[in-house]
Amino acid sequence: MELDEFDLALIEQLRVDGRASFESLGTRVGLSRTAARARVQRFFDSGVLRVAAMVHPEFEGIHAFGHVSITVHGRASAQVAASVAQLPDTPFVSVVSGRHSVVAELRSPDVAHLSDTVSLIRSLDGVQSVDTLILTHLLKEPHIPAHGPGRPEQFDETDRRLLNLLHEDGRMPYADLADGVGLSRGATRTRVLRLLGTGVVSVTGMVNPTALGMTQMSGFQLHLETDGTTALSVIGRLEQVSFLARTLGRCDAIGTLITRARTETVDLLDRMRAIDGVRDVQSWTHLELVKEQYDRRPLRANGAAHGAAASR
Incomplete structure (x- = not known):
């Protein structure tokens, strides 16, 4: 889908405020209400953009975040990934290249539940080993409101x-x-x-990266000098970095890159290595995205989450 400067401006406005009226959107980008409405509807119909309500995980009782890298033996990687994706605490599962065959993100009520999920993953047929990271600080996460839920x-x-x-x-x-x-x-x-x-929910336009030519998705892990705060701040400001978190485990931070071409990915990884405070960068390529379901689960009256996550 070809996008002009008005389309890109509208998408950016919807990313900032997914509930903005068509009249307001048109005024902000220099279009009439009717023209803005027609363009936005075209985004929705083509799958370029959808508007999602993202509830803060703490409001749903989610307080522990993790990342697992899975080594597979005796079974197809896609089959193992599909089994991991069936678990309710795995909003993100992907088949990847490199030393590990599958990676997954974990979101659980607490560390004990997170540990139970890791144990379940270890018990799955075809899983040889699991390397676990605890995410201690989410520095850049498009699926979480910027402020706490009160x-x-x-x-x-x-x-x-x-x-x-x-x-x-x-x-x-x-x-x-x-x-x-x-x-x-x-x-x-x-x-x-x-x-x-109050930061309980954010309503934002979620862009389909492939519709904008962003077809390459890679993960990376960082080893930092001292606390690495400045280095992570620089990396977090890179437009192509869609996710970034501090970690406890084999590395100091982990993140995701989304780019238009492999050459752009290579260039960005080299730029990261050259940043003061970065000691080492390792990366992997996402080959097949099996699950990405960050949308909030239905809330009970007491605020706890239950049931399976709805597809993002």
């Missing part, structure tokens, strides 16, 4: 019903949201703005 007692069942409706459609009109929870439109708008303002 105190759970600040929110009630009506708030949770609103979150479930936003999960179904991040751009659902306030009138429809109000009908869904039995409040006036004004009261509903106030609650939604409070949920957004």
Whole structure:
């Protein structure tokens, strides 16, 4: 799909505010409301963009994050990856190149549950070994609101019903949201703005990288000098770095690159190696994305998460 400067500007505005009105979007980029609406609808129809409501993991009772690299023996890597993807605490699973055959991200209520998930992975047919990292600080993560979710007692069942409706459609009109929870439109708008303002949820445009020619996905791990804060700040500002986290384990940080070509990936890895504070960079290539399901699971009245994650 060919995108012009107006398309790119609209996509950026929706990434900042997925609930912005078509009139507001048009004003910001220099188009009429009708033209902005038509272009945005084209994004949705073509799969270039979708608007997602992302609830902060802490609000769902998720407090432990991990990453596992899996060595496979006696079974196809894709089969092992499919088995790992069946586990509820694995929002991301991919077949990769290099020493390990499969990598997965883990999100669990606490470290004990995370450890249980790792044990389950070790017991799967075809898994020879599992190398585990604990993610201690998420530095760049597009699926999590930038701010914390506040105190759970600040929110009630009506708030949770609103979150479930936003999960179904991040751009659902306030009138429809109000009908869904039995409040006036004004009261509903106030609650939604409070949920957004307190960091419980963010509604953002999620871009399909392949639609923009970003077809190469790679993972990398970093060994840092001293604490590496400055180096990680520089790396986190790179546009092609979609994910970055501090870790506890075999390395000091881990991340993901999404680029248009392998040559761009190689160049970025070399740039990282040259950054002051970076001692070593190792990388792998994602060959087949098996699971990517970061959307929030339905919330119970007490705020706990349950059931399988919906597809992102």
